[in-house]
Amino acid sequence: MTTLLTPVFFHIVWCALLYALLTVARAPAVWGVGQSKNGSNPFHTIQLKISANLSNQFEWPIFFHIACVLLIATDEAIDGMQIYLAWVFVIGRVLHSIVQIFTDNIRLRGMVFTVNFIAVLAMWTLIFIGEIGL
Template sequence: MHSPLIYPMAAHVGLTAFLYVLLTVARAPSVWGPGRRADGSNPWTDVEPRISANLSNQFEWPLFFHAACLLLIQQQAVTSLQLWLAWAFVAGRIAHSCVQVLTRNVRLRGAVFTVNFLAVLGLWIGLLV
């Protein structure tokens, strides 16, 4: 039997995989041609840099999420609060991705990031207590 923390970890991996697919689709008109506009331009030109930036973000703060989860799994003492924090992190990452890719609202993106930030801090505090 595996720890319930594996599911939020896998969900984050799934989000990251989805962003790779989305980035490939966004770059396809420029790289391979399909989807180009009649004038030869890429209809995804405005959103492609935001997808790319968000994908890069999945390898920054989330590193601390995965490290905390692995340490908690090793301790074999995952509490319901820690599991809730892990899912809050995933929900916050999904929201953060949506805000960053679909809007240019930096203030909202920062507010949503705060959810991720606090969830991971909570996991680490739980490790240290």
């Protein structure tokens, strides 16, 4: 169980870091800290990207977390492939954030998202196969 809990924890930590980054990026607009000389927020563009990425952390990743909770709740030995796929997902989420926040490369962002998407689909497929006894 603990080996599967580790990637879940890392995704939660990643989300917390994104919240902290968003807070810093919004500071000029909210608290006036770090404003440009003309009073504008120098982080306006990146703040929008961080906010969008943070929203993305609560869309497809919910299926990852549900799969992990199901696997942990069964109290059975967790297949090494599930742990591998969980790490692929979490590393992919970090890469997705980096691409979305710091570039405008939508094609690369789509490719990174596809890796995350497939990792979670594979986790669910293995759960389903295990449930029906194939």
